[in-house]
Amino acid sequence: MNISQAAKLSGLSVKTVRYYADIKIVEPARDIQSGYRSYSNDDVAKLNFIGKARRFNFSIEECRELLSLYQDKNRSSKEVKKLTLAKIASIDEKLKEFHSLRDELSHLVNCCNGDDRPSCPILDELSK
Amino acid sequence: MNISQAAKLSGLSVKTVRYYADIKIVEPARDIQSGYRSYSNDDVAKLNFIGKARRFNFSIEECRELLSLYQDKNRSSKEVKKLTLAKIASIDEKLKEFHSLRDELSHLVNCCNGDDRPSCPILDELSK
DNA sequence: TATAAAGTCTCCTGTTACTGGAATGTAAAG
DNA sequence: CTTTACATTCCAGTAACAGGAGACTTTATA
The missing domain is CATH 4.10.810 (Virus Scaffolding Protein; Chain A)
Structure with a gap:
């Protein structure tokens, strides 16, 4: 899906979603024809995750950390709890x-x- | 007095004091010889005032407002209270x-x- | 099908209140 | 007279985006 759809689904602004792509926290695929960013459902899930963590006052860097823990199936809950x-x-x-x-x-x-x-x-x- | 003296007396950093000069909130005189900033006791009082107001979480713009109220002998306490x-x-x-x-x-x-x-x-x- | 409107792209600036650093100039101490 | 301390300006960076310009693509309408 295009960026505006991803933004709508995640409750973030298009600007913010594009910013998250720039800082490589959620990097979507690209449509080769148009050069448009192309978001998967998984990307949207990550955007949602980040949006929530931000609302919990986690910084972007902390979000990065939480996200990698989230994606690591072997992480221990201890680490998350510590953060x-x-x-x-x-x-x-x-x-x-x-x-x-x-x-x-x-x-x-x-x-x-x-x-x-x-x-x-x-x-x-x-x-x- | 020189900037470092003014900084010490007001409890601010030299950088901050210079910054306050740049943004024209506390504008000291200049030594014509050296070009150094030259602070009066009155300037230091203003720096102190701002330092305290900042610690009370007032923004720089609010400090500007408070400072002008402070210097206005005819101000009403109503205005300050409102802020x-x-x-x-x-x-x-x-x-x-x-x-x-x-x-x-x-x-x-x-x-x-x-x-x-x-x-x-x-x-x-x-x-x- | 031609054109207009909507969506997207990159790049640049601005926000707040400073802090750190480089290059350079001045003053005070030995 | 030289070292050292202090001063100056100017530029970049911080956090997390928002706003806007100019150019391009896609979609909708006439």
């Missing part, structure tokens, strides 16, 4: 950061009158 | 996303044996 645990840990870090950011900001907002006068504890804090 | 509330809202969104990501991933991890056998519910989920 996933590392991902969870990095998400936890971000969660912590954002939580404390949020707390500090909302504290500042609560101290700020939000009126037409210039006095503003938010700016005061930023300039300390 | 900050918007920032909190966007952080809340990210928090929500990351929370649900985390939950899904840890659910998958709990289902995965993590042994030397190939069966892996994580990959199964990604390939669905």
Whole structure:
């Protein structure tokens, strides 16, 4: 099938699918006549896989790794679990950061009158 | 003072400080002899301000806005509060996303044996 | 069948907020 | 006077694409 069909089936944009071909993560066959990319069902399955992994916040390089594990019938689930645990840990870090950011900001907002006068504890804090 | 001094006082890297000059957010004077950037205490205060605002997850453009509010003695605290509330809202969104990501991933991890056998519910989920 | 429209191709630029490095020039220390 | 430290500009790279130009192929319509 052509690229737009593959894009539709995988829920990705044509641009993204073409990008994935460029970076050699999903490399479709080529129609010799037209030079058009020609996607198999298997290619679409890979696109789907990557799309999902991306939504789980895995980077492209991690997707590459997961994909090769996925295609390796002898892989151990241990390896996949390890990658996933590392991902969870990095998400936890971000969660912590954002939580404390949020707390500090909302504290500042609560101290700020939000009126037409210039006095503003938010700016005061930023300039300390 | 020279750029390295300004960088040290503001807790930013020299590269970053130079970058901030390039994008015209903190524009120091120039030494006519050497062409070196020459930072005043006021410039350093701005660098500090920006550094803090960045740590609060404000983008450079938002920093620009906050900085001009900061320098406007007639600004109303309302404007600053509005920006900050918007920032909190966007952080809340990210928090929500990351929370649900985390939950899904840890659910998958709990289902995965993590042994030397190939069966892996994580990959199964990604390939669905 | 001629033409128009839709789809595809490659290549280039821009995004965010810097970081690293090369080549070169200036200032301070010995 | 030379070494060393610090400064300058300019270019490339980062992550993961999106947008657009110009050219070509395929498909649909008149």
